[in-house]
Amino acid sequence: MHTSSSSPSLLANSDADDEQLRSYFDDTTKGCDVFRILPIGKVGSGKSTLVSEVFDFELDESSVQHYTCSDHDINREILSQNNKSLSLHDSKGLESGSAENLKTITDFIQDRKGRPFSEQLHAIWYCVEIPIAGQRPFEGGDIAFFNSLIESNNKVPVIVVFTKIDRLQFREQKRLKKIYIDRGMEAKPALAQAKTDCATEAAAAYQKSCVDVLQSDLIPAAWMKHCAVSNKHPDSIVQLIEVTKSTLVKSDALNILWASAQMADVDLKIEMSIKAGKNMYWQGLGAAMIPLKGLCRVTLLTVLSRIHSDIVRVWNINDPDKILVGANMRVMIRMLFVEPIMSPTLDGNPDPDSEASHIIKNLAQVAINPAGAVTSAVSELLKSIDNMAATTPATARVLMAYISDLTLGMESLYWLARARKDKAINRQEVVHAFTTYRASTQRRDVHMQIRDYIGDENIMRSFSRDKALTKVAAIVDQARFNPTEVFEPPQVQHGFAV
Ligand SMILES: Nc1nc2c(ncn2[C@@H]2O[C@H](COP(=O)(O)OP(=O)(O)O)[C@@H](O)[C@H]2O)c(=O)[nH]1
Numbered sequence: 001m002h003t004s005s006s007s008p009s010l011l012a013n014s015d016a017d018d019e020q021l022r023s024y025f026d027d028t029t030k031g032c033d034v035f036r037i038l039p040i041g042k043v044g045s046g047k048s049t050l051v052s053e054v055f056d057f058e059l060d061e062s063s064v065q066h067y068t069c070s071d072h073d074i075n076r077e078i079l080s081q082n083n084k085s086l087s088l089h090d091s092k093g094l095e096s097g098s099a100e101n102l103k104t105i106t107d108f109i110q111d112r113k114g115r116p117f118s119e120q121l122h123a124i125w126y127c128v129e130i131p132i133a134g135q136r137p138f139e140g141g142d143i144a145f146f147n148s149l150i151e152s153n154n155k156v157p158v159i160v161v162f163t164k165i166d167r168l169q170f171r172e173q174k175r176l177k178k179i180y181i182d183r184g185m186e187a188k189p190a191l192a193q194a195k196t197d198c199a200t201e202a203a204a205a206y207q208k209s210c211v212d213v214l215q216s217d218l219i220p221a222a223w224m225k226h227c228a229v230s231n232k233h234p235d236s237i238v239q240l241i242e243v244t245k246s247t248l249v250k251s252d253a254l255n256i257l258w259a260s261a262q263m264a265d266v267d268l269k270i271e272m273s274i275k276a277g278k279n280m281y282w283q284g285l286g287a288a289m290i291p292l293k294g295l296c297r298v299t300l301l302t303v304l305s306r307i308h309s310d311i312v313r314v315w316n317i318n319d320p321d322k323i324l325v326g327a328n329m330r331v332m333i334r335m336l337f338v339e340p341i342m343s344p345t346l347d348g349n350p351d352p353d354s355e356a357s358h359i360i361k362n363l364a365q366v367a368i369n370p371a372g373a374v375t376s377a378v379s380e381l382l383k384s385i386d387n388m389a390a391t392t393p394a395t396a397r398v399l400m401a402y403i404s405d406l407t408l409g410m411e412s413l414y415w416l417a418r419a420r421k422d423k424a425i426n427r428q429e430v431v432h433a434f435t436t437y438r439a440s441t442q443r444r445d446v447h448m449q450i451r452d453y454i455g456d457e458n459i460m461r462s463f464s465r466d467k468a469l470t471k472v473a474a475i476v477d478q479a480r481f482n483p484t485e486v487f488e489p490p491q492v493q494h495g496f497a498v
């Protein structure tokens with residue numbers, strides 16, 4: 001960013017100064033907005049299903065048209081409105097096994113190596129349907145492909161994804177049932193027993209027919225990890241996400257992009273959401289005291305807004321109207337969560353009704369009506385946050401509360417959006433999700449614990465910033481949502497002002 005030549009005073013508090021402060025994620029990902037993945041595998045092996053399960057990624061009508069037109073090009077990135085943190089490339093399948101197609105794919109992988117970070121390929125999912133009738137999982141084309149990866153010294157992590165494990169379980173269930181009946185069991189208990197036992201049998205069969213083969217000398221060791229998935233088993237999807245993540249250990253940037261792109265592992269969202277606060281938290285505690293990078297000072301408000309955009313980015317909720325990153329949203333968060341924790345007169349457990357009704361009344365003005373003027377109460381609040389002495393317990397509390405409240409509020413919104421097909425959210429749902437969290441006992445516990453942790457000036461003296469973030473993670477962990485009991489579907493209000 002260009003630095004203004006007019007030397008900023010340390011005491012000045014201009015927007016220009018604040019603009020110097022980049023968010024931790026922006027700083028780390030350096031302009032790369034997407035995780036770029038290449039699924040490979042035969043037609044019908046389950047690639048599209050997997051992409052939908054992991055990323056909520058449905059091809060747009062427009063991309064589908066491109067996709068089916070004859071000038072198919074592996075270089076064309078496929079994007080989705082539903083998930084703007086993912087870029088997909090279509091390998092057109094290896095089914096032809098033709099040398100030409102293999103070369104197209106390996107050339108693509110090779111070419112991406114030399115590109116800027118944002119255009120590089122970050123992972124390859126090599127999808128193989130688990131055989132259920134004694135076929136071989138790998139054929140000549142697969143082996144040729146793995147060999148070419150080795151020859152080209154490929155460094156992009158290759159994860160072998162064995163798909164449709166449920167079909168193998170079903171096969172084993174049928175086989176066991178027959179055995180049990182042959183042994184004289186009645187049909188019904190035989191079925192029940194077979195259902196119980198089939199997972200273990202299928203695991204053994206999978207090990208033998210897939211994993212052992214993969215790990216044998218038959219298959220060139222061009223892959224890094226493997227796992228088995230099924231769209232019938234959400235746990236297996238989360239496991240694929242974890243396995244993919246485990247191949248990205250060396251890069252903070254890729255970990256951020258991955259946590260953001262994947263939409264099925266909520267624990268990973270939470271973990272990264274808190275991490276988003278970690279770096280900026282330092283800046284926040286030093287705000288108004290420490291000239292940033294020797295240039296200027298930043299305000300706590302700026303720090304909060306950077307934490308805000310990082311956390312929203314991790315959750316990657318489909319937000320076509322950009323509600324979550326609007327100024328009104330940040331004001332709403334401050335009102336709902338920061339104000340109560342700032343006030344020295346409130347104890348950790350304010351009367352939820354009076355306080356909530358006051359807040360929700362104001363909320364109607366600031367959050368729901370974007371054009372509405374910020375109320376004087378809000379601007380007073382903003383001023384007091386800004387004037388807060390930097391290393392007071394209040395600052396530490398505000399930062400901790402902002403990170404934990406926004407994280408849990410986003411979790412609440414995540415579950416709300418999850419039930420919906422397009423998973424796009426509107427203003428009403430945002431308010432619903434956040435006020436639900438605001439009114440919850442979890443929220444009260446969170447605030448109480450933060451107050452307990454940072455009680456007074458004495459504690460502040462020996463206060464460790466890193467410990468505070470570990471504490472935030474622990475507090476958030478205890479306050480996690482149980483999605484099944486969180487929400488009644490919101491009342492549909494027609495004519496809602498958006
Ligand atoms: N039983 C079962 N069927 C699956 C699974 N994943 C995909 N399928 C089905 O397999 C077929 C091909 O899947 P698709 O994702 O289109 O494969 P692609 O051609 O590789 O993209 C579809 O009918 C899917 O419904 C799975 O985990 N279990």
Ligand SMILES: [Mg+2]
Pocket residue numbers: 044047048049
């Ligand atoms: Mg497909």
